[in-house]
Amino acid sequence: MTTVLEFAGVTVRRGGTTLLDDVTWTVEEDERWVVLGPNGAGKTTLLQVAAAQIHPSAGVAGILDEVMGAVDVFELRTRIGLTSASLADRIPRDELVRDVVVSASYAVVGRWRETYEELDHRRAEDLLAEVGALGLADRAFGTLSEGERKRVQIARALMSDPELLLLDEPAAGLDLGGREDLVSTLASIALDADSPATVMVSHHVEEIPPGFTHALMLRQGKVMAQGPLERVVTQEALSETFGMALVLTQSGGRYAARRRAPMRAAL
Numbered sequence: 001m002t003t004v005l006e007f008a009g010v011t012v013r014r015g016g017t018t019l020l021d022d023v024t025w026t027v028e029e030d031e032r033w034v035v036l037g038p039n040g041a042g043k044t045t046l047l048q049v050a051a052a053q054i055h056p057s058a059g060v061a062g063i064l065d066e067v068m069g070a071v072d073v074f075e076l077r078t079r080i081g082l083t084s085a086s087l088a089d090r091i092p093r094d095e096l097v098r099d100v101v102v103s104a105s106y107a108v109v110g111r112w113r114e115t116y117e118e119l120d121h122r123r124a125e126d127l128l129a130e131v132g133a134l135g136l137a138d139r140a141f142g143t144l145s146e147g148e149r150k151r152v153q154i155a156r157a158l159m160s161d162p163e164l165l166l167l168d169e170p171a172a173g174l175d176l177g178g179r180e181d182l183v184s185t186l187a188s189i190a191l192d193a194d195s196p197a198t199v200m201v202s203h204h205v206e207e208i209p210p211g212f213t214h215a216l217m218l219r220q221g222k223v224m225a226q227g228p229l230e231r232v233v234t235q236e237a238l239s240e241t242f243g244m245a246l247v248l249t250q251s252g253g254r255y256a257a258r259r260r261a262p263m264r265a266a267l
Contacts, residue, residue, distance in 0.1 A: 002029040002065075004164050004197045005050055009059035012045050012221075019045040021221040022059070027214075029163075032190045032198045034208050034229070037218035038242050043201040046218065047084075047168050050199060052076045064163050081157030081196065084168035088153055093142025097133070097152050098124055100141050104159035127155040131185050147178030151185060158189075165189075167200040171207045183209045205233060205248070205255035217241040 005027035012020040020042045027033055035043050048054045049061050052073045061068040064079055081104075090109045091100055101124040102116050103109065128134040133151040136144060144152065150170055157165055170186070171179045189195045190211030202208070208215075208229070215233050216226040218241070225237045235248040238257060245260035 003027070003062070004029050004064055005199070006062035007049070007059065008062075010049060010056045010061050011058040012042075012049065012054065013057040018221050020049070020056070023221075023223055025216060025223070025226060027164075027197055027199060029197045030193075031214050032212040033200070033214045033216060034212050035199060035201045035216045035218065036203070036205065036233075036238075036241065037224075038203065040220070041218040041241075042221040043218055044084075044168055045221075047166050047199065047201050050164070051080055051082050051166050078160060079163050081160065081162035081165040082168070083150070083153040083157045083166070083170055085172065088149060091141050093140065095141045096137070097128070097139050097141055097144070098137040100152055101127060101156045101159050104156045124155070124159060127158050128152070130158075130188075131155045132181070145178070146173045147175075147181060150174065150178075150182055154185065154189075162196050165196045165198040167198065169201050169203070171202065171204075179207065183207060187211050205238065205257050208233070208255055210253040219243070 003026055005025065007023050007025045010020055010023045011018065023046065035046060037043050045054070049056055049068070050063065052063055052068065055068050063076060066076055087109070098121070102120050105116060105120050125134060125137065128137055131151040131154050133148060133155060136148055136152065141149065141152065154170070171182050174182060186200070187209035190198060190209055200212070213229055214227060215229050217224040217232065217237055224241045225232045233248070233255060235246060238248055239246045246257050247260050249256050
């Protein structure tokens, strides 16, 4: 089995703040990970290191058999599919959806003078169909709903046939229907044996799609728990990670969490 991510003691500091603290973590090619934790836990920072967007301040970050600091990150990034709010903000509002997706072949945002083969255009259409967004192909990206944009971004992330797929809070800003549609799409990708290793960042256990296999929990930059989903996503671990007493339920391969009601004093 091929290892796609291998972090050893990865630490990220900015100024006097430690964003990630001594993270050791391994992701194999057939694994689908969810990274859970409260705001400020270091989840997005972890994903930025995995995406070769930032270098660790200490420790070793191995990505796709390369080591950060000893590789051309621009070449490495072409092997990684990424969705994030910051990337979405860079997409021109008037760009056609089909061009948003196909331009990932060159790892660029916004069509310019590059040319694409018919095979590229067919792949872009196939991916849009896979995420349920083929009907949006001739729409301008800026006219899409938040849920539609999320689907298009996932198709774009898959365009280059990446070896690693990174999803930074893909359900953020979606209503209930949009979230459930997206979870269904991500479940289809996760359950496809040909899909790349996947890491998704989320605040909510309700967003974990069926087919995900592992979980990592972060709090204040430190790893609280990691491993197979069924062993890590527990009421106790979740309560410790989020710093409050939580009740966790599971049904049909999906999770739900709520705050535990306080005990009433006996009369």
